[in-house]
Amino acid sequence: MVETYQRRTALAHLGLVGRAAAGKGGAGVVMSEAGHRTIINIRGNAQDPAFAAAVKSATGVDLPAKANTVAGTGARQILWLGPNEWWVTGADGEADALVEALRGAFTGQHATACDVSESRAVLSLKGPKTREVLARGVSLDLHPKVFGIGQCAQTGLSRCNVLLHQVGEGPHFEIYVLKSFSDYLWRWLEQIAGDFDLGIEA
Amino acid sequence: MLVIPCPYCGPRDEHEFSYAREGHIARPTNAEQISDADWAQDLFMRKNPKGVHYERWMHAKGCRRYFNVARDTVTHEIYAVYEMGQPAPDVKKESGR
């Protein structure tokens, strides 16, 4: 394989590293592009204990019990997408092994795994004004009483389809978006965030 | 702007959904046997009732699942949402209308 330095993230062309260096502290919202990560789309019957067990054995994580929630911690998480669809995340480079493990565990079931790691860019927004920024483009109620840490939702943000995941305090959100839209979405968010003391991290 | 309760994701704004088509129209299994006129009827003619309409929506910006909605075309009241494959509920009876 070629050197990994030949690899580019979706927003590499924006030169965020240089811009981050020039950044200031005390920002209302801090934007960054998360690095490469593994995302495996899995499909199966959530009501089937064999499927749940297979997922657990291959990933080490139980399927999230509720809609719009995320199970697991760190790199290995399972995000709820729909009644028979989830994303299993992992560290960069785990995709092939994870797909193989999942397909192996699914043997004899109607359940599938499909690598979609490379299709998404992940934008990170954090800081006290993050909800204000997101409210410009998300019609969901993101009030902490309604949407908290560990919750996720597929929805529209600006004119893009995204998966929104509150990963931490601050609040801190991760936004999964198709790479082709990421340049548009970043610029759009950046323009909005300009009114809320924007900081950039690399 | 309607609020449509996706049976899977919960209530979401209308803009997250796309209207699919009238619900509960099964694809004819004997298409070869039926006349052109009947086929055209099956294919093209749709109800446009004033009142309860059983229709399909797809949660395009969410779970991408299709589901059924019983909606009042006059008031936009949503009487019921239910999964594909389930029979149409008699919402008039159930809601006492």
Add this chain to the structure above:
Amino acid sequence: MSNQANRLGTGGRIDRSKPLRFTFDGKSYYGYQGDTLASALLANGVVLVGRSFKYHRPRGILSAGAEEPNALIQLGTGNRTEPNLRATQIELYDGLVAESQNRWPSLANDMGAVNSLFHRLFPSGFYYKTFMWPKSFWMKYELIIRRMAGLGKSPTEPDPDRYDKLYAHCDALVVGSGPAGLAAALAAGRAGARVILVDEQQEFGGSLLHDRQAVIDGKPAADWVASAVAELAAMPEVTLLPRTVAFAYYDHNAVSCMERVTDHLAPNSPDFAKQPRQRLWRIRAKDIILATGAIERPLVYLDNDRPGCMLASAAQTFVNRYGAMPGKRAVVMTNNDSAYRAALDLADAGVAVPAIVDLREDPQGELVAAAKQRGIDVLAGHAVTRVSGKLAVSGVEVMRLSPDAKAVNGPARSISCDLVMSSSGWQPTVHLFSQSRGKLRWEPGILAFVPDKQLPGQNSHSVGAAAGIFNTDACLADGHAAGAMAANAAGCTGSSGDAPTASSEPAAGDLRAVWYVPSSAPVGRQGKHFIDYQNDVTAADVMLAHREGYRSVEHLKRYTTMGMATDQGKTSNVNALALMAELRGVSVPEVGTTTFRPPYTPVTIGAFSGIDKGDFLDPIRKTPLHSWHEQHGAPFETVGQWHRAWYYPKPGESMHDAVNREVKAVRTSVGIVDASTLGKIDIQGPDAAWFLNMVYTNAWSKLEPGKCRYGLMLGEDGMVMDDGVTSRISENHFHMTTTTGGAARVMAWLEDWLQCEWLDKKVYLTSVTEQWAVIGVSGPLASKLMAEVAPELPLDDATFPHLSFRDGVVAGVNSRIYRITFTGEATYEINVAPSYAMHVWRALMQAGEKYGITPYGTEAMHVLRAEKGFIIVGQETDGTTTPQDLGMDWIVSKQKPDFLGKRSLQRSDTGRPDRKHLVGLLTDNPNEVLPEGAQIVAELKDKPPMEMIGHVTSSYWSPNCGRSIAMALVKNGRNRHGETVYMPYDGKVVRAKIGAPKFLD
């Protein structure tokens, strides 16, 4: 500033320490911080502010709020100028520039007023009666009418300001901050509810801001407002939005509001540029508390539009809130008690009030007594029958009203005055409730419509004056109860506390319904009784409509244009309805109510767009190689939302040159193309092959793993919907490609069938369009190049044949390479992870240099495929095209028992011989490149009509053929090969010969 002749020395909520200079029609004036343009003009004694729409009548300020129909102003200059703003809502700032509208050459001396002399020519339905004949002239009339009818001027430059919009959610949205609204917000907020309080004015308080009598919880009204607002501001879950108009109430409790963030600031002030100009709030509320107050109705009397004729409460507001006297000597005409309070407040402020003309025979009560005690002449059972003065009121004539209120008699008494205040009672502001499609009910006790039944799915509560409650204490209690209830329903458990209480008020006496105040002259003569000021609709117009048989309010509206101006008839609808009811001898509700539609007051388009304009109007989807294309000078072609490299011009090259060079390179050496935008769908499951058999016209069961096949997808109507190549990865695993533009549609289509029709089939789909970047390498030297970058890949046609794929390493990167072609040349479609796409592309460019590798864009791709006769779905097809029409019978299985579209292909219509077939066209003149879309005729005539037998679908200059080539859909075209057809366009006729749709072997 001393020259504000009509400014009171004390009182009001203006800040006399902050004078502001402004100009109106070029003349300089001063006002104070806290003024509206209207109050500042009145303080300067300016009463003539505009000309009316149709008759160009001189007009003054009628109201003090959003309902203003007359004082429409052109505000600002240059690219910030904005027409038709209500002077009563424009907050004064230093340097404000305002101009009156609809007058030429000047406000006082307006040529358009000549329309007034010909008013008999402008009756109701004038446009319908006059300009619809002859029909073909309407276009010409319309231009002239529009020029004459225009009020303000639109800016000609782009809007320099920025706008903001956002979504918001709350338990209780409280609209309006008078006593009921504030009490509601307090009750809900104290209980812990998420509350948004909006008010269209710069200050919260509503009617309490000009109420000099009310004492609430022991404090003067204004002090109570201040403490209530302070309490709300301290609540973390309460959002206070002054200067914010709730303009639309949509389905399922969605309300849109527009916040005027910087409209009250001078454009050159430092704070102006820091914020967006306006902000659109799209609010979804569990409960909406409509505390929108009520709007006073003017009386309909002769020449009631003269500058100086004003709503009674408006005059009271100008005096109490702004310290501005709208006149020095006021005559009041009323059918109810509230105007007495206004009269007394004016008298207290030093305005002479010689008379209150009361339409009621025997008004009684505290306020009447108070007025008499003050020495005001109360003329019971009288009416104002004439207003003198043209550019300003100079006096009125008063006569005795007959007992049935249909006539006046006795001697006329003249009273000199410069202000006529009138009140015909109050109409609750039901606009938002009505927009929510709630039903209204006529309340005879207050002669007004009040909210009644609500649509299911909407949840609002109208409170206070908006519900027809006019007593302050009752408004407070009503609002408090609604606020507490909203919090409770949202699950809040905190205490709402006690409802605020107000000091007692004089009981209000009954109203008298007099919808048309008679004068000594017959209606429509010697002057006008205006009902709708903004659209110049008079009582005579309503009477004419009645005589001509119009009954329904909707017809009345459209026939007379009553209520159809930008004010939506806030001051006129009930007056017109009630007059119609009287003429018909029926009750008001029998005539109907008008339906209010958004927006309550006009909203700028900028607020709707927010930042979503220019580059943000629509997303631009970029491939992982986008920046390379950009750096190499490629213009982009928009395909759906994608931007695809169109061609790569070298310095000095035209598009034509560049495309020719690219096309030739692919045929002679090697080209490279970014095909990443192709739709890709991962299909897995035991029924995957069955599924493909259903959605494609051809057979898939026998496709071996590792092999690819072209497929055509039809709609159930048998028409071509999409096409692409699908590969079998393994027994139960396929990889489908779709057209770039069709990707999303195909995905939804396939999911529709799986989820709605074939629920028992075991197939899962995942969109993987962006999991793979696709780099196409095409041309006779492609395999040589591949051998260099993918040394381990077998490249001979025997081991790696056309229509198969291999996994391999290209330029050090794991890839999947497909041998499929859209150019007709040997092609390798290299699929790689997008993060490595740039590396692979560069490696190919570097290795290919010695072969003359040439990047080619979508234009060259189109030429290449057209030379070989490959179709593009959506270009050669238009939703009415079958596979047979395209000459693609070969791909439609005769064996398969079923596939989508199969039955429709057997319809008699699909077998019609005169259907349009895909053909090739070669122009007689090889240099003539036909325009795509050109219509084709078989029989040329001198002039249209000629029978059109088809159209050109694709047309290019083909450098490899050395001539133009075109494809077309032509009736029965397959059987017309060799025939000559004609394409008349651009004043010429081009001849071409029909042939097969293939130009290069």
